[in-house]
Amino acid sequence: MASPLTSSTGLGSGLDITNIVKVLVNADTAAKSNQITRQNANNSAMISGIGSLRSALTAFQDAMKKLNDKDAPSFNAFAGTSANESVVKIKSSNTAVAGSYDIKVGQLATGSKVASQQFAGGASTPISAGEMTISQNGKDYKITVGSGATLQSVRDQINKEMSANGITANIINEAGGSRLVFGSTTTGAGSDISVGGIPELTIDGTQQMSGSGAGFITALAQDAKFSIDGLNLTSASNTVSNAISGISLELTGASPKDSAGNITSGTKVTVAADNEGLKKSVQAFVDAYNTLQKAVTSLTSTSRDSKDKLVLGPLTNDPTTRALLGDVRKVLAETGAGDKLTTLSQLGINTQKDGTLEFNSVKFNAALNDKKLGPEVQELFTGSNGVFERMNKAIDPYNSTGGTLDTRKGNLDKVATNLANQQAALDRRVEMLTTSLTKKYSALDAALGKMQDQAKQITSFFEAINAQKKS
Incomplete structure (x- = not known):
C-alpha cells in the first residue's frame, strides 16, 4: 500500500492540497480498489470453505476406515468371551454359531x-x-x-x-x-x-x-497341544483359526495342572449374539455421516445479519459441493450385493429432510431379532461393493490428492496471487498519482501565491497615490 498523505496546506494560497489530492486519487482508483477487496473476500471465503469441506470428508473417511479395521473388526454379529484369557482368548466372526466350549491347553507352540x-x-x-x-x-x-x-x-x-x-x-x-x-x-x-x-x-x-x-538351548520347537470339548488337537501356531467354524482362538498359556502333570480344569469360552455391539457400530457410522452432513450444511446455508441482510455461506450455490453431496447421498439409497440385507433402510436408517440420517432402533432390533439379519450387517457395510467401498469411490474423485477439490484449491490460490498483484499495481498507481498531483497543486499554489503578492503590491501603489492626492 502507498504511504498515507501527510496534512499539507499551500503556503502560497492556503489551498488544502492534501485533501484535494486525496479526493482526486480516490475518484480515480476507488472502483478498482472496491472490486479487488470484494473479490479477495469472496476468494478467501471459498479457500476456507474448500479447506473445511476437505477436512470434513477426511474425518468421515477416517471414521469408516476405523470401523473397517481388520485387527478390530466392527459389525460382528457375535461376541466371544473367555473365562480365563491367560489361557485362551477368543474372537468370533459373522459365520460363528452361538454356543460354549471347554478348552484345555497342554502346551503352547514355541x-x-x-x-x-x-x-x-x-x-x-x-x-x-x-x-x-x-x-x-x-x-x-x-x-x-x-x-x-x-x-x-x-x-x-x-x-x-x-x-x-x-x-x-x-x-x-x-x-x-x-x-x-x-x-x-x-x-x-x-x-x-x-x-x-x-x-x-x-x-x-x-x-x-x-x-x-x-x-x-532349552528344547526343540514344538506344536501347541490342546483340546476342545475333549477332542485333542495340535497347531503349529498359537493362533488357531480353523478349529471351530467362525471362531479364532489365541492360546496364551497352559491350563492348570496337578503334581502329576494332569490338567485339572478347562477354560470355558462362549459365543453369543452381540446385538448391542452391532448397534454401536451402526450408530458410529450414522454419527460420522451426520457430522459430515452438518459440516456441509454450514458451508452452503444462508443466514440473515443484524440488518436482515442475506449472508451467503462460503460454498452456497457451489456446483462442485452440490455434485459431491448428490454422489454421497446416492450411495445411501443404492442396493448392495448382500443376500437378505441389501439396503440401509432395512436396518432402520433413513434420510431426513435436513439430509442427516435417522437411526430407528425399534426397526433395527426387529431386523436382528425377527428377521435374523445380524450376520449380514458386516457384509452390507464392509464387504465388496459395500457401503464403505461405494462411499469412498464417491468421495475419492473429490478429496484425493489431485482430485476436484485439490484442483479447485490450486485455482483459487492462483486467483489470490493475481489479486495480490492487482493490489500491488493499484498501490503503485495511487503512489504515482499522489506524487504527480501533489507536485501540480504545489506548483499551482506557488503561482497563486505570486499573483496574490502582485495584487497586494498594486493595491498598495494605488493606495499611496490616493493618499498623496488627499494631502
Missing part, C-alpha cells in the same frame, strides 16, 4: 532358539569370510560374510537381512564366553534353525547344546 559355540573373545571375535546358510522348514537363506567380519558385525548383518523372514540374532555373554543366539517368530515342530557354511558358526538345531558347543 519357536526355535539355538546358540553357536562359545567365543572367548566376545563380540569382537574375528569370523571367517564365506557364505553362511541358515536353514528352517526346508528353506535355505544365504548370507555372504566378508573378510574382517566379527561376531558383532555378523549379528548385525543377520538382523538386517533376515528380519523380514522372522529370524533374528543376538550376542549372549555367559561365564565361559559369548555365543551368537538365533531366534525365530516361526513356531511349530520341525521349524528348528540350523546354520552352516562358516565353520565356527555351524549349529545343528536338532541337537541340544552341551558344554561350550552349539545346539538348541
Whole structure:
C-alpha cells in the first residue's frame, strides 16, 4: 500500500492540497480498489470453505476406515468371551454359531532358539569370510560374510537381512564366553534353525547344546497341544483359526495342572449374539455421516445479519459441493450385493429432510431379532461393493490428492496471487498519482501565491497615490 498523505496546506494560497489530492486519487482508483477487496473476500471465503469441506470428508473417511479395521473388526454379529484369557482368548466372526466350549491347553507352540559355540573373545571375535546358510522348514537363506567380519558385525548383518523372514540374532555373554543366539517368530515342530557354511558358526538345531558347543538351548520347537470339548488337537501356531467354524482362538498359556502333570480344569469360552455391539457400530457410522452432513450444511446455508441482510455461506450455490453431496447421498439409497440385507433402510436408517440420517432402533432390533439379519450387517457395510467401498469411490474423485477439490484449491490460490498483484499495481498507481498531483497543486499554489503578492503590491501603489492626492 502507498504511504498515507501527510496534512499539507499551500503556503502560497492556503489551498488544502492534501485533501484535494486525496479526493482526486480516490475518484480515480476507488472502483478498482472496491472490486479487488470484494473479490479477495469472496476468494478467501471459498479457500476456507474448500479447506473445511476437505477436512470434513477426511474425518468421515477416517471414521469408516476405523470401523473397517481388520485387527478390530466392527459389525460382528457375535461376541466371544473367555473365562480365563491367560489361557485362551477368543474372537468370533459373522459365520460363528452361538454356543460354549471347554478348552484345555497342554502346551503352547514355541519357536526355535539355538546358540553357536562359545567365543572367548566376545563380540569382537574375528569370523571367517564365506557364505553362511541358515536353514528352517526346508528353506535355505544365504548370507555372504566378508573378510574382517566379527561376531558383532555378523549379528548385525543377520538382523538386517533376515528380519523380514522372522529370524533374528543376538550376542549372549555367559561365564565361559559369548555365543551368537538365533531366534525365530516361526513356531511349530520341525521349524528348528540350523546354520552352516562358516565353520565356527555351524549349529545343528536338532541337537541340544552341551558344554561350550552349539545346539538348541532349552528344547526343540514344538506344536501347541490342546483340546476342545475333549477332542485333542495340535497347531503349529498359537493362533488357531480353523478349529471351530467362525471362531479364532489365541492360546496364551497352559491350563492348570496337578503334581502329576494332569490338567485339572478347562477354560470355558462362549459365543453369543452381540446385538448391542452391532448397534454401536451402526450408530458410529450414522454419527460420522451426520457430522459430515452438518459440516456441509454450514458451508452452503444462508443466514440473515443484524440488518436482515442475506449472508451467503462460503460454498452456497457451489456446483462442485452440490455434485459431491448428490454422489454421497446416492450411495445411501443404492442396493448392495448382500443376500437378505441389501439396503440401509432395512436396518432402520433413513434420510431426513435436513439430509442427516435417522437411526430407528425399534426397526433395527426387529431386523436382528425377527428377521435374523445380524450376520449380514458386516457384509452390507464392509464387504465388496459395500457401503464403505461405494462411499469412498464417491468421495475419492473429490478429496484425493489431485482430485476436484485439490484442483479447485490450486485455482483459487492462483486467483489470490493475481489479486495480490492487482493490489500491488493499484498501490503503485495511487503512489504515482499522489506524487504527480501533489507536485501540480504545489506548483499551482506557488503561482497563486505570486499573483496574490502582485495584487497586494498594486493595491498598495494605488493606495499611496490616493493618499498623496488627499494631502
